[in-house]
Amino acid sequence: MTSSTASLDLAAYIRDIPDFPQPGINFKDISPLLKSPEAFRACIDRLVEHYASLDIDYIVGIESRGFLVGAPLAYHMNKGFIPIRKPGKLPYKVERIDYTLEYGSGSLEIHADALGEGHRILVVDDLLATGGTVAATRALIERLGGNVVAAGFVVELEFLHGRDRLSGLDIHALLKY
Amino acid sequence: MTSSTASLDLAAYIRDIPDFPQPGINFKDISPLLKSPEAFRACIDRLVEHYASLDIDYIVGIESRGFLVGAPLAYHMNKGFIPIRKPGKLPYKVERIDYTLEYGSGSLEIHADALGEGHRILVVDDLLATGGTVAATRALIERLGGNVVAAGFVVELEFLHGRDRLSGLDIHALLKY
Numbered sequence: 001m002t003s004s005t006a007s008l009d010l011a012a013y014i015r016d017i018p019d020f021p022q023p024g025i026n027f028k029d030i031s032p033l034l035k036s037p038e039a040f041r042a043c044i045d046r047l048v049e050h051y052a053s054l055d056i057d058y059i060v061g062i063e064s065r066g067f068l069v070g071a072p073l074a075y076h077m078n079k080g081f082i083p084i085r086k087p088g089k090l091p092y093k094v095e096r097i098d099y100t101l102e103y104g105s106g107s108l109e110i111h112a113d114a115l116g117e118g119h120r121i122l123v124v125d126d127l128l129a130t131g132g133t134v135a136a137t138r139a140l141i142e143r144l145g146g147n148v149v150a151a152g153f154v155v156e157l158e159f160l161h162g163r164d165r166l167s168g169l170d171i172h173a174l175l176k177y
Numbered sequence: 178m179t180s181s182t183a184s185l186d187l188a189a190y191i192r193d194i195p196d197f198p199q200p201g202i203n204f205k206d207i208s209p210l211l212k213s214p215e216a217f218r219a220c221i222d223r224l225v226e227h228y229a230s231l232d233i234d235y236i237v238g239i240e241s242r243g244f245l246v247g248a249p250l251a252y253h254m255n256k257g258f259i260p261i262r263k264p265g266k267l268p269y270k271v272e273r274i275d276y277t278l279e280y281g282s283g284s285l286e287i288h289a290d291a292l293g294e295g296h297r298i299l300v301v302d303d304l305l306a307t308g309g310t311v312a313a314t315r316a317l318i319e320r321l322g323g324n325v326v327a328a329g330f331v332v333e334l335e336f337l338h339g340r341d342r343l344s345g346l347d348i349h350a351l352l353k354y
Contacts, residue, residue, distance in 0.1 A: 035257040
């Protein structure tokens, strides 16, 4: 990490969008962060630095914004990348989970041959809110025999207490609100 | 690039899935490539090498698999990343395009403030098929005043002649079928 990116304030690259996707929700938009080479580089470098000594086999990224963070992280940590996607997107045999969100329900899929018994996994997404999507992702990975050891995010909305649903995980977020 | 990744055969990491997403289509699944640290690294390194001397301002990635290739490419080329997404996903004001595909129709959106007059753009996706999605992406970028100068892919299905719809672009694919 260069000295210029080490001192960079990532929060200045997050844009608040009121009432998206629902009235009352203040959405944290990472578009300005992605658009800035310095901010995007600092974001990835800081996550790589945090997880440098973590013993894992694969990085699992959650569609779609989790891909933007998880893919560069996988490259730099020299680990394979496994996608978790919305139903019908993955072409091979899948394992699927249906789960409830604050507003309605969601479903996620992983390729049935994506990982195996005892594989150690780092889950990556852009944002930790209530933890519902990450908890569902963890359950999906465990069905295949994998072991989620850590979860990394750009932003954590602490007031939603997502960590409470993810006990036992090493959870890290670059920015907290 | 290390000598081991320079000689790596990327085609060995692409899996054929017959009849997905429609009967008669032989889907090129990049999951094995993503899952292999060596293959994923070689894929990104080869694209970075190809575009090293290209004069661009931003990389535009098309949701979702384009994110997996475009984000690491943006990091390594030290360029900002701009996402093109399905309708309703981007939180800020958007520019939208509706277009026809071989089987039905599609719509894409870009943030209205994502780029401006004269910005030079490299568009990235995992696969070039008929070129419809990339042509729509190009039209969207041009509406904002941008100039698509190149398009990069992991896989190109040459028999679908996607290049014919993308005249004037520097088009590069790592693997051709």
